[in-house]
Amino acid sequence: MKIAIIDYGAGNVKSIEFALQRLGFESELTSDANTIKAADRVIFPGVGEASSAMHMLQSTGLDRLIPSLKQPVLGICLGMQLMCNHCEEGDTKGLGIFDVNVVKFNTDLKVPQVGWNTIFNLKSDLFKTVEENSYMYLVHSYYVPIHKNSIATSDYGLDYSVALHKDNFYGVQFHPEKSGKIGEQVLENFIVNSNK
Structure with a gap:
């Protein structure tokens, strides 16, 4: 099982690598298009600001590669958001995999949601x-x-999509690699059960 973690300078990838190791899977952090295309599973992480992250993808051609992938792909946090049409953060055009826009919380609750x-x-x-x-x-x-394309919901002042699925593409807003045994179960399910 070859697992590629997309390296574009946006993401706490070490925690993902460690979580996969605990599950018995090795992974490779890479920005090489051929390595990514040859992988059995691809993880698209992301932590940070949307527009700068998209610029990094565009500078390496990854913005064109990711939507063309045929194996199961999992976007995590900002990775999932960048797979959508548009993000209000930095007025950022996304990859257009999921036909929905990412919007800012408008709530009396503290933003960002942390925890x-x-x-x-x-x-x-x-x-x-x-x-x-x-x-x-x-x-x-x-x-x-x-x-x-919503496959899971969470609530922070309103109900929102906390996970998405379309064809071979999956996305989760939460950090499975930081969510203990249950988060690791989601990672394992992605590796073992995603069959597109």
């Missing part, structure tokens, strides 16, 4: 053996509204 929150309405093998209302760790100021 543990429940996920529910779980609809995919990505959440196989994960119980409804399990807690995941989140850090974000922008969110994806509920829409046709």
